[in-house]
Amino acid sequence: SMLQMWTALTTMLLLLAAAVAAASGATTHGGCLPSCGGVDIPYPFGIGPGCFREGFEVECINSGPVLAGTPLRVVQLTLDPDESQVMLPIGWQCYNVSDPDDTYNNWDYGNTTMNKDGVYRISNTHNMLVVVGCNTVGFVASKRTEGGADASAFNTGCMSYCNNSASAQDGLCDGVGCCHVSIPPGLTDNYFNFREYDHSTMMEYSPCDYAFLVDRNNYTFRRSDLKMNTKRTSPVWLDWAIRGNSSISGDIPSCKQASKTDQYACVSTHSDCVDSTNGPGYNCKCSSGYQGDAYLPNGCTNSMFFLVNVLIVTITS
Template identity: 35%
Template sequence: KKHLQMVLLQWLIAAAALGATAAASQTIRPDCQEYCGNVRIPYPFGTREGCYLNEDFLITCNYTYRPPTPIPLLRKSEFEVLNISLDGQLRVETFVASDCYNEQGVEDGANSWTASSSLTKFPFSYTRNKFIAVGCDTYAVIQDFSGENYMTGCMSLCANISSVTEGDCSGIGCCQSPITKDLLDYEVSVLSYFNHTKVWSFNPCSYSFLVEAESFNFSAADLADLQNRSVVPTVLDWAIGNLTCEQAKHKDYSSTTTTTPYACQARNSDCIDSDNGPGYRCNCSAGYQGNPYLIDGCQDIDECKESRLNNCTKTCVNTVGGYKCSCPAWYHGDGLQGGEGCILDQSLLTKVSVGIATGLIVVLAGSFYFCWWIKKRQLTMLKKKLFQQNGGLELQELLSERDLSTNTTKIFTAEELEKATNKYDESRIVGQGGYGTVYKGIFSDNRIVAIKKSKMVGQITEFINEVAALSQINHRNVVKLLGCCLETEVPLLVYEFITNGTLFEHIHNEAKTYAMSWEARLRIATETAGVLSYLHSETS
């Protein structure tokens, strides 16, 4: 059972690998050779019958030229194929023509030869190739085989190697010329004016060739021996058959013996007429890539995977055969670079502004509240500290021990007294002296009191005992102590408020003393003696 599972697993892996290979293959059948050496052979090209469209697209894979590496040759010719592009171009190697001399000006036949190329199909590309001549005593000609339909050339001279400019092929050491359309064969010849006798020391030979323009960059080193090059890459334009796209699409192939039916087999492919020779070629439609000559050869391109394939500013959405640009929420526009792009909605700006403003207000309010809370907490802690420092706990305990908790003596808070005196406003002062200041206080229930704010207090223990003693006094001729506040640096005492003034004012004020009778004076003296007696006896 385990053996069967292993066989099944191996079969599935092999099938998956084969499917992946087939999906990436450019051949029309799985058994067609996809590579010859390092060159990929995509359909309509092929190396044997059944693998190519027709014999124009045969690639001969030669194993005898440079064994063991096979060499791809175009059809049965000696043109070595370097690369095949489905864009309709094929790179091959062509020969260089040379004209060499010895120092005496005698032609060196062993190193002098012409170069020619001939094809029955696939003209030389007039857009990708240039005719080049290299030398300082050189003129060269390229023509068709008959010499009657086409001929062009160029001339190159220079007196010394220092006059040559690297990369420049404008007639000093190197010259170039474009070629015509529809060129299927050519012959190159190169000649000298003075058999190189004047420039032999640095340029014994002239060279000419048809080359892919982007593959050749002239260098002064080329004047000596063309850097040992005998072949150069040249581009061919290939196409299907001799018909135009329109003719090929509507031709009735069932009534002919042609072996080249309409070649653009892939869905999502387009036909393009050749602009260099007869025929047409196929391309995958915009938004697709692959091999348009195979039925399922053109596959959708996901343009959104690479930014270079789309021009969206924000969001790219892939579609079959294309893509769409869109803008995210709170934006509007076409989303295209070079178009409207994505513009932030004004309503969002307003909301963002309001949100930021609200956030700032909340932060500021929170900061103020936090600061206020910190200050309040610090003040509360300070009051608690002062209350303990001023003997508040001892006073509470003492009043409790003396069973005075039921009397009217009260320990006031600092806020109560602040509010009662309107924050100790000067207009509330009713008396001042060396002992301190007395304020008139009005509580929220309209009770009027006198609040004594001393300048200093002696020993806290003595002060506490004094408060406890004064709280026991209950005599009609003695100002009653209502309570105290221990939450300030100097404790405050709260007394009942005497509306008619103090005894001191009545005795020492001349106006009041003059109107006072002897009976009143005696009553004051008697009652004062009674109070002193009360204080010494009842509160001891």
């Protein structure tokens, strides 16, 4: 009858809404906090003992999530794409008015270690390096190598110059007061440095040099940024992957290797393994037609298949 059809349709819409809400929300181990400060915390991330995979711990501090062991505030965590957005500090050095060549004890290179377990890489597809200042070269450096305190696998940066106080223009970041450059993949930590140049004639309008990583779509230069707050943070996307595996000594597994071990992370049925595109390791995705959390047993579900079955049962009953 028409009433049965209407009841079935209403039921299906309600179930669809519930399924969409469940799929968009966090999926966690039972008894674990599903969110903190309005941010979903899906497994393998988690808060508290037994709630996270090694390297993926999040702490809920002052009603907001941070990457465990760091001051980095988490804005967003997603499973597909495998990304997290955090707020990273900027690097800066400010010159001395009485001695413009002196930056001693007046700098902070924004050095932030967030990779104790090697989970994160700074996304080269989503972020850029920005250097702000007049007469400066700023650069971001990769994680220190075994070659010594000043040895890095690579540096990448750009130069910014000004002829006078009116040179820099709002909205333009092309080498006058502000420059930007793409970053390579594989960047593991946040660390900036500068080459020092004479600032004696520009202390009034450009007393400092600044460098920071930022979401490509989340920064527009303003001339006022030549005197920006050194406590500023910027939104940066991190790529994450399953990179550690105690069963493979000294090796970070690919999908093919990991699937043969008891550490394999893609535990849900209807899940697929994908090798990481930024650094070694792999990620887990729900198979086509399924959604949810591939890192949990039975985490990938086919809500549409379930709804069609409910609809058929409802109509025929």
